[in-house]
Amino acid sequence: MAGLYFHIPFCKQACHYCNFHFSTQLNHKSSVLEAMKKELELRAKDAPFTSLASIYFGGGSPSLVSPETLGSFLEFSKRYFSWESSIEITLEMNPDDVEEAYLKDLLIYGVNRISLGVQSFFDSDLKQMNRAHNAEQVWKALRLIQKYFTNYSLDLIYGIPGQTLADWKINVFNALEFEPPHISAYALTVEPKTVLAHQVAQKQIELLPEEEVKAQFDFLGTHLESLGYDHYESSNYGKPGFYSVNNTAYWQRKPYLGIGPSAHSYNGTDQRSWNVSNNHTYVKSLQDNRLAQDTEYLSQVDRYNETIMTGLRTQWGVSLEVIRESFGPTFETYLEDQAAKHLDLDYLFWDGDCLRVRKKAQFLVDGLAADLFLLNLDADES
Numbered sequence: 001m002a003g004l005y006f007h008i009p010f011c012k013q014a015c016h017y018c019n020f021h022f023s024t025q026l027n028h029k030s031s032v033l034e035a036m037k038k039e040l041e042l043r044a045k046d047a048p049f050t051s052l053a054s055i056y057f058g059g060g061s062p063s064l065v066s067p068e069t070l071g072s073f074l075e076f077s078k079r080y081f082s083w084e085s086s087i088e089i090t091l092e093m094n095p096d097d098v099e100e101a102y103l104k105d106l107l108i109y110g111v112n113r114i115s116l117g118v119q120s121f122f123d124s125d126l127k128q129m130n131r132a133h134n135a136e137q138v139w140k141a142l143r144l145i146q147k148y149f150t151n152y153s154l155d156l157i158y159g160i161p162g163q164t165l166a167d168w169k170i171n172v173f174n175a176l177e178f179e180p181p182h183i184s185a186y187a188l189t190v191e192p193k194t195v196l197a198h199q200v201a202q203k204q205i206e207l208l209p210e211e212e213v214k215a216q217f218d219f220l221g222t223h224l225e226s227l228g229y230d231h232y233e234s235s236n237y238g239k240p241g242f243y244s245v246n247n248t249a250y251w252q253r254k255p256y257l258g259i260g261p262s263a264h265s266y267n268g269t270d271q272r273s274w275n276v277s278n279n280h281t282y283v284k285s286l287q288d289n290r291l292a293q294d295t296e297y298l299s300q301v302d303r304y305n306e307t308i309m310t311g312l313r314t315q316w317g318v319s320l321e322v323i324r325e326s327f328g329p330t331f332e333t334y335l336e337d338q339a340a341k342h343l344d345l346d347y348l349f350w351d352g353d354c355l356r357v358r359k360k361a362q363f364l365v366d367g368l369a370a371d372l373f374l375l376n377l378d379a380d381e382s
């Protein structure tokens, strides 16, 4: 269940909350794309897999790339990997890039899933966040995507300054007009060195109180579950059969190869690597046949902590058997001990041998997971 990820590091303009790597210098697009093919060529032979369950074009704004060029990446990948018959091929799109001819061409070249960055149906929110699109473009984009694709997802942001619960409900109801088989919803977070961080520090923008953000999160979960969506990961809701293959593999710690500036890779066991977050340095290195990447080797404690975080955020939870078999009895006992107080509070529960989060505590999942982390390296000897 391995994946291939292409990071297209270009955007028309910078959204105020975004800390992903991208450049607005679109004239460098072709040299970066060429370097990305070179990177794939250099790295594919060392990939710990030979077949792909998913290919994902993310960014940045991959919908700034023509379908023909995306298709050439797909063809290129076939030189190195076989495709599983059910392969999921996702393109992240911004609403202002959605055109009928573009969607038709995507289908021809093999893209079979769209992830649309809606974020909000209110122009005031979109303007505040400095998104490049407006609400009218969202409606138009969704109508077209619904016409051509059966598998698509839309991204929404909640906890936007000034957003009331009533506003959020309107966003959710508008999204549901299109019966999307998948929805991702993220709380607006203040990342360092973003315009939003500056605005908050200067008191130009006031963040919503946490209880209001939680009310929005709770409404979404309850409402979508009543309509048959599975809340299969903290930020993700899918109809059965429409979970993101790419993201599920990531949460289940399957290997993936990330190509492009700033892209991360994981070998499925103990090694993560990431590319330089600078388009110029990236291109220059690859022109010299060198990879511009750093690698981190994960200790047993690192891997245990990652297993807790990714597992607890999903509907599958953390399997005690997996902890025992992968890390040994010391880790198993540690997990049981650490979980005890949260079991008493009924924030966590055992579902068979899997530790899962109660609905009422899902908003707190990252804090709960952190509380189960192992910091004491003595236990790393088991």
Ligand code: SF4
Binding pocket: 010, 011, 013, 014, 015, 018, 019, 020, 022, 059, 060, 061, 094
């Ligand atoms: S379009 Fe996406 S990647 Fe680009 S600035 Fe906005 S949030 Fe970031």
